[in-house]
Amino acid sequence: MTDYDVVRVFCGPTGGYGNELGVVREGSVLPDPAERQEFAAKLGFSETVFVDDPERGVIDIYTPSSRLPFAGHPCVGAAWLLDVPELVVPAGVVGARQDGEFCWIEARAEWAPPRTLRRYGSAAEVDDLAVPPAGEWVYAWAWEDEPGGRVRARGFPGRGDGVEEDEATGAAALLLTDQLGRALNITQGAGSQILTAPQPGGWVEIGGRVFLER
Structure with missing residues (x-):
């Protein structure tokens, strides 16, 4: 192995x-x-x-x-x-x-694979979503606190390869940050945290905590 x-x-x-x-x-x-x-x-x-x-x-x-x-x-x-x-x-x-x-x-937004950024009216709506049928890659999101830049999100790859929901998705966060043009504090999946910040020249920073599991 x-x-x-x-x-x-x-x-x-x-x-x-x-x-x-x-x-x-x-x-x-x-x-x-x-x-x-x-x-x-x-x-x-x-x-x-x-x-x-x-x-x-x-x-x-x-x-x-x-x-x-x-x-x-x-x-x-x-x-x-x-x-x-x-x-x-x-x-x-x-x-x-x-x-x-x-x-x-x-990184740059144009490097990210295509994602459908689908906005919902509330974090509760995002929480209640069922896994959509395979097809497009859907990043479902809603504001938890718009003035504070806090977002609730879930990611559904739709590839049909066994990964029905992505717990934390930096590329999608990159695209959302580029679209909104502001720093974000994203809670995705069951409780993952992604931080982002636009930078000059079309760049976007994406940050988070990393732990060695094994």
Whole structure:
């Protein structure tokens, strides 16, 4: 069995929740994309990262069914685990920094895969949603406190690959922040926390807590 680490990304204030991420630190053991895809499907996490150069931060990201040019929670988790100032993904160079209990990355909205950002009237409506049919990737959200920038959200990948709901989704948070043009404090899934902040030149920072699970 290929060795891998598991980290939880975008954990809540007490360290709970967060989205699990598989990280294969020695990406060279599975160099072929088809092998990586098969392994990511076997692990079944919403995303799995393969590290191709730990010093330069070169990583390769897979869902159980596809390869991604960029994804938020894998980049935050990998940046924290590798402790590097930047990551290199197919979409571009992702800036990274550690700030106390939070790890931050900086990315661009156009790097994110397509998401349907669907606004609801209240947080309770988002809480009560059933998993929609497979098809589009839906990010359901509502204001909990609009003046304070607090958002309630849930993510439904709709890929039909076994991941019905994504506990914490950095790419969707990136798109929402870019659309709204303001900093956000997002509670997603069962209790994960994602912080975002627009930056000059079309960049957006995404931050959260990361814990090593195993």
